[in-house]
Structure formats: C-alpha cells, structure tokens
Amino acid sequence: xxxxxxxxxxVKKSFGPVDVLKGVDLKVYPGRVTALVGDNGAxxxxxxxxxxxxxxYDEGRVKFEGEEVSLTTPRISSALxxxxxxxxxxxxxxLDIVQNMFLGREELQQFTLDESAMEFAAAKALxxxxxxxxxxxxxxxxxxxxxxxxxxAIARSVLxxxxxxxxxxxxxxxxxxxxxxxxxxxxRLADKGIAVIMISHNLQDVFQVADxxxxxxxxxxxxxxxxxKTNHNEIIGYITGLKTQKEKA
Amino acid sequence: xxxxxxxxxxxxxTALDQIKAYGSRLKSGEMGALPAIGALILLMILFxxxxxxFLTPINFANLFTQAATLMMLSAALVFVIMLGEIxxxxxxxxxxGMAIFVKLHLDGTPWLLAFGLAFxxxxxxxxxxxxxxxxxxxxxxxxxLALYLALPGVMLIILGDGGILRLEVPEIKAIxxxxxxxxxxxxxxxxxxxxxxxxxxxxxxxxTKANLPTRPLSILGIKVAGIAVLGGAGVAVLNLPRxxxxxxxxxxxxTVIPIALFILFVGTFMLDRTKFxxxxxxxxxxxxxxxxxxxxxxxxxxxxFMICSVLAMISGVFxxxxxxxxxxxxxxxxxxxxxxxxxxxxxxxxxxxGRLVHAAIGAFVIxxxxxxxxxxxxxxxxxxxxxxxxxxxxxxxDALARKRSGGPLVxx
Numbered sequence: 001x002x003x004x005x006x007x008x009x010x011v012k013k014s015f016g017p018v019d020v021l022k023g024v025d026l027k028v029y030p031g032r033v034t035a036l037v038g039d040n041g042a043x044x045x046x047x048x049x050x051x052x053x054x055x056x057y058d059e060g061r062v063k064f065e066g067e068e069v070s071l072t073t074p075r076i077s078s079a080l081x082x083x084x085x086x087x088x089x090x091x092x093x094x095l096d097i098v099q100n101m102f103l104g105r106e107e108l109q110q111f112t113l114d115e116s117a118m119e120f121a122a123a124k125a126l127x128x129x130x131x132x133x134x135x136x137x138x139x140x141x142x143x144x145x146x147x148x149x150x151x152x153a154i155a156r157s158v159l160x161x162x163x164x165x166x167x168x169x170x171x172x173x174x175x176x177x178x179x180x181x182x183x184x185x186x187x188r189l190a191d192k193g194i195a196v197i198m199i200s201h202n203l204q205d206v207f208q209v210a211d212x213x214x215x216x217x218x219x220x221x222x223x224x225x226x227x228x229k230t231n232h233n234e235i236i237g238y239i240t241g242l243k244t245q246k247e248k249a
Numbered sequence: 250x251x252x253x254x255x256x257x258x259x260x261x262x263t264a265l266d267q268i269k270a271y272g273s274r275l276k277s278g279e280m281g282a283l284p285a286i287g288a289l290i291l292l293m294i295l296f297x298x299x300x301x302x303f304l305t306p307i308n309f310a311n312l313f314t315q316a317a318t319l320m321m322l323s324a325a326l327v328f329v330i331m332l333g334e335i336x337x338x339x340x341x342x343x344x345x346g347m348a349i350f351v352k353l354h355l356d357g358t359p360w361l362l363a364f365g366l367a368f369x370x371x372x373x374x375x376x377x378x379x380x381x382x383x384x385x386x387x388x389x390x391x392x393x394l395a396l397y398l399a400l401p402g403v404m405l406i407i408l409g410d411g412g413i414l415r416l417e418v419p420e421i422k423a424i425x426x427x428x429x430x431x432x433x434x435x436x437x438x439x440x441x442x443x444x445x446x447x448x449x450x451x452x453x454x455x456x457t458k459a460n461l462p463t464r465p466l467s468i469l470g471i472k473v474a475g476i477a478v479l480g481g482a483g484v485a486v487l488n489l490p491r492x493x494x495x496x497x498x499x500x501x502x503x504t505v506i507p508i509a510l511f512i513l514f515v516g517t518f519m520l521d522r523t524k525f526x527x528x529x530x531x532x533x534x535x536x537x538x539x540x541x542x543x544x545x546x547x548x549x550x551x552x553x554f555m556i557c558s559v560l561a562m563i564s565g566v567f568x569x570x571x572x573x574x575x576x577x578x579x580x581x582x583x584x585x586x587x588x589x590x591x592x593x594x595x596x597x598x599x600x601x602x603g604r605l606v607h608a609a610i611g612a613f614v615i616x617x618x619x620x621x622x623x624x625x626x627x628x629x630x631x632x633x634x635x636x637x638x639x640x641x642x643x644x645x646x647d648a649l650a651r652k653r654s655g656g657p658l659v660x661x
Contacts, residue, residue: 074543089538092534092535094530094533094602095530103531103539103542104543104544106527112522112523115455116458116459116461117459119461120254120459126256131256134256135257136256136257136258137259
C-alpha cells in the first residue's frame with residue numbers, strides 16, 4: 001500500500017483523571033474508506049475532534065502526507081484539507097443548497113456575492129458525485145430529506161477540495177433507500193481519491209462500503225483490518241472486548 | 250466531464266413554468282409578503298367603499314407620511330428580528346437621540362454636528378445592546394427592556410421641566426413637510442425602473458457568461474412593468490394638487506418618499522448581495538452552523554443591533570420632522586407597532602426569514618387601518634383592536650408556514 005495520508009501514532013488524550021485515548025495508532029489512505037467503529041465511550045469522537053482541530057491531543061504524533069503537523073485549530077485542519085461532516089450536519093435550513101455549500105467562503109466580485117460562479121461550482125460538485133436526487137440547487141435546505149441534506153453536507157466538503165472527509169454517523173437517521181444513496185456517495189467520494197473516515201455503529205453499512213475497519217476499545221486501537229480479510233464476528237469481538245489481541249498492520 | 254451543468258437551478262423553463270414554480274413555493278409555505286399585500290388591497294377596497302375621503306390625493310399623501318416613521322422603525326427592527334432577537338428600546342433610542350439633537354441645537358451647536366452626535370448615540374446604544382446579547386449572553390428582550398425603561402429618564406433630564414422641546418431646524422422639518430417638484434417624482438420613478446432593469450440585466454449577463462440557464466426575459470419585463478404601472482399611478486396621484494386651500498397649492502411626491510426608498514434600497518442590497526447579508530440570514534437560521542462555517546457570529550449580532558439603532562434614529566428624524574417637537578414619551582408606544590408591522594409583513598420572529606420590503610408593506614397595513622378607521626370616525630380603541638387581530642392572523646400564518654415547511658416551532 002502507498003504511504004498513508006494521515007498517520008497517527010501514540011495519540012493520547014485525557015480529561016482530568018479519565019484517559020479517553022491511551023496511545024492510538026491509525027493509518028488512513030487516500031482513495032479508501034476507513035470505518036472507525038467502537039462502542040459508546042470508546043473514544044471515537046475524541047479521536048475525530050483532534051483531527052478536526054477542535055480539541056488537540058495531549059501526546060502523540062500526527063503525520064499528514066508524511067509531514068508531522070500539529071492540529072491545534074480548526075483552521076489548520078481545514079487548510080490541510082481535513083473536513084468533518086458532523087452528525088447534525090450544521091446546515092442553515094433557511095438558506096438554499098448553494099448558499100449552504102459556500103457558507104463562510106463565499107466568492108465575491110467587487111464586494112458583492114458572485115452568485116453565478118457559486119451556483120455553477122455547487123452544481124458541478126453535486127454532479128461530480130453523481131447526485132441526481134435534488135430538484136434544484138436553489139432549493140431551500142428546509143425542503144430537503146435527511147439523505148439529501150447529508151448529500152449537501154458531503155458535497156460541501158468536496159467543494160472545499162478536501163483530501164480527508166470525516167463522516168460522523170452519516171446514515172444514523174436515514175431510511176433504507178436513503179442509506180443506500182449516502183453509502184454510494186461515500187464510495188464515490190473515495191473513488192475521487194479522497195481519504196474517507198466514517199464513524200458508524202451499523203456494521204452492515206461498514207462492511208458494505210469500507211475498505212479498512214479500525215476498531216477502538218476503551219481508548220485503544222485494538223485492530224485495523226482490511227474489510228475483505230475479516231468478518232462480522234471478528235469485528236464484534238474486537239468492539240465488545242472479547243478479542244483484544246492487537247493486530248499489527 | 251462536460252462544461253454544462255445538468256442539475257436544475259430554478260431558472261429553467263418558460264415564463265409559465267416560472268410562475269407555476271412560484272405557485273408551488275407559495276403552497277409549500279414560502280409566502281413572503283403576499284398575505285400582507287392581500288390584506289393591503291382588501292383594506293384599500295374596504296375603506297374606499299366606506300369613506301369618500303379615503304381615495305383623495307390628500308389622504309393618499311398623508312398615508313405615506315403617516316406610514317414613513319413606522320416603516321423606517323419596522324425596517325430597523327427587521328435586522329434584529331431576523332436574528333431571532335428583539336430591540337424593545339429602538340423607539341426610545343430614537344427619541345433620546347432626537348432629544349439630544351434638538352437640545353444641542355437649541356443650545357447653539359450647529360445642527361449638522363448635533364445631528365451627527367444623535368447618530369453617534371445610536372451607534373453606541375446599538376453596540377451596547379449587541380455586546381450584552383452577543384458577548385455577555387443577556388437575552389435581547391431583557392437588555393433592551395432595561396434601556397426601554399432607562400432612556401425615557403435620560404430624555405426627561407435632557408428635555409428639562411417642560412418635557413418638550415421644539416425643533417427649529419428647517420432642513421429637518423422639510424423632510425415631512427415639503428414635496429418634490431413635479432418632475433422630481435417622475436425622475437424618482439425613472440431611477441427606480443432604471444436600477445431594477447440594470448440589475449436584472451446585469452445578473453442575466455453574469456449567468457449567461459457562467460454558462461448557466463437564465464429565466465425568460467419576460468419575467469423581468471413583468472416586474473419592470475409592474476413597478477412602472479403602480480409607481481406611475483402613485484406619482485401621478487401625488488402630483489395632483491391636493492390642497493384644501495386654493496391660495497396655498499400643495500402637490501408633488503413628499504420628500505420623505507425618495508429618502509425612505511433610498512434607505513430601503515441600500516439595506517436590501519446589503520442583505521441580498523453582500524457577505525454580511527448572507528451571514529445575517531445564516532446566523533438567524535442556525536447560529537451553530539454559522540459558527541462552524543467560520544462566521545464571526547458575535548460580530549454579526551453586534552453589527553445588526555447597531556444597524557437597527559441607526560435606522561431607528563432615522564425613523565426618529567422622520568417623526569420629529571412631522572410633529573415638530575420632541576417629548577419625553579417619544580418612541581415608547583411606536584416600537585411595538587414596529588414589531589407588529591414586521592410580523593404582519595411576513596418577517597419571522599423565529600429568525601432567519603424576512604426582508605425590508607416586508608416591513609414596509611406591514612407598516613402600510615397598520616397605517617391604513619389607523620388612517621381608514623380615523624376617516625370613518627371610529628374611536629381609536631377600535632383601531633388598536635383591529636391591529637391586534639391582524640397581528641394575530643399574521644403570526645398564526647407564520648407559525649403554520651413553518652409547520653408546513655418542517656422548520657422548528659421553537660427557537661433553537
């Protein structure tokens with residue numbers, strides 16, 4: 001395999017007396033979907049927040065494209081091309097798709113908003129992900145379904161030229177058909193050469209879309225396996241702590 | 250991949266398709282100012298049927314001058330209501346500012362300097378409110394209520410024992426008491442039409458250049474024709490002689506109209522076409538999403554309160570120009586009518602939705618109720634009751650529209 005886009009080694013984080021991350025290693029590769037699984041309290045969110053720059057790690061090294069970086073603010077992460085799509089999506093329902101996709105980084109022409117340029121780029125980004133479910137890019141987000149909203153949030157990261165997209169439970173609140181749509185989208189995201197990290201509780205989704213599966217158990221990375229070399233039972237074993245043998249990649 | 254986009258943008262189709270799309274937006278609850286426009290037309294028909302004085306040129310002109318103060322205050326409030334906030338002190342801020350202005354002028358300060366100081370006062374008050382709301386975290390209702398209680402006291406101290414001071418600045422009196430020359434009204438209409446046309450064509454050319462579909466030209470044509478017909482009728486009526494005394498002819502568009510139009514235009518331009526405007530809507534819609542998108546939410550909030558205070562001060566100027574003096578109760582009663590006007594016009598108190606023109610239309614609805622019932626010789630009490638009823642209907646429509654479009658019924 002090529003060099004990892006992100007490599008975490010020995011990452012630790014504690015809140016007072018509670019050690020949430022106890023020396024985590026993780027490798028994430030471009031063009032691959034890495035599923036991050038683990039029970040509640042395993043440290044998935046803390047691990048992600050560190051990558052997003054929202055909350056930095058106490059110890060450990062983060063290498064991005066082989067270079068050591070320190071992710072201390074969201075701005076730094078964002079500048080490197082790390083985008084997080086949170087579970088609550090953080091979209092403004094009163095704005096339309098284009099306005100949401102460009103929120104905070106609007107394109108301007110002589111002090112006024114360059115609506116045509118933004119509309120074009122937004123439509124392009126959606127098209128590049130083969131999104132066909134939205135009626136118009138000028139639809140208000142309030143009129144979109146859950147899956148469509150997820151699509152908009154993911155497309156926003158594509159628009160920002162993300163190299164890594166972190167998805168926090170992208171299918172949590174979706175029905176069967178919409179889950180399928182979003183999983184297809186996740187696949188296409190990786191096919192564009194983006195490294196995707198997907199947090200999920202749904203192993204069916206994980207096995208359908210992920211290339212690698214990383215399992216956290218009580219703040220330790222107990223396994224990082226290729227999906228095709230493992231199975232449901234093994235992963236469940238790692239998640240529940242029945243299997244604890246650490247696998248070297 | 251080709252350079253063409255295949256996803257729709259809402260600009261496709263014939264004029265008929267566009268009108269159909271507009272209809273389906275209305276059905277889905279995005280009604281904007283339409284209910285208020287309907288109410289406006291209904292009230293106009295009702296009052297012209299009931300009173301022979303309602304449709305006279307003099308009453309038409311009076312309506313504009315009566316509505317101007319409320320309209321400007323309501324437009325001011327839109328900036329904070331849009332964020333889901335409120336400024337109960339907007340009226341008394343304006344009153345206090347005008348008291349400062351009139352008092353300083355009477356004490357010998359050049360009027361322009363005194364005028365500028367009043368607006369400086371507005372900026373300070375707006376910043377104060379915004380700071381407490383955005384940084385300290387006091388609810389805007391409470392902090393603006395505090396000013397609502399305190400500022401009349403400041404006014405009382407400034408105005409002295411009499412509690413009232415006369416305005417002696419002819420330039421300010423002129424706003425409400427003079428009219429444009431006859432050609433001025435037509436020039437105003439011409440500029441309005443020219444600007445609408447120019448901006449429409451400019452947007453079109455940008456879209457064409459970007460390889461995007463454009464709406465049929467006829468849509469722009471309908472818009473411009475609408476402005477030309479309605480505006481033309483308005484200017485024509487206002488240009489008719491309307492004085493009741495033959496020796497003192499009054500005719501022409503009241504000076505306040507182009508001033509108010511200009512301010513509305515600048516405000517609307519800012520909200521629709523600048524980053525600041527986009528961020529206003531974003532913060533009003535979902536402050537957390539705005540924050541995560543890198544928007545400085547506190548800064549936007551503070552700026553909104555400052556704009557609100559400044560526009561409120563302009564409404565104060567209109568008021569003092571009309572009545573010719575400042576008293577210590579100035580601005581206390583009108584602020585709630587201002588909120589009512591905004592809501593009647595279709596601005597959502599839940600935040601995130603509203604335009605300045607909505608406030609203007611809402612203000613006209615309330616002004617017409619006042620004016621029409623006055624002409625019919627109804628007691629003032631009836632006007633209050635009806636205004637309250639209209640507000641109830643408007644607020645209900647807002648809540649139902651939100652329910653239908655799936656938005657939260659409770660502010661988050």
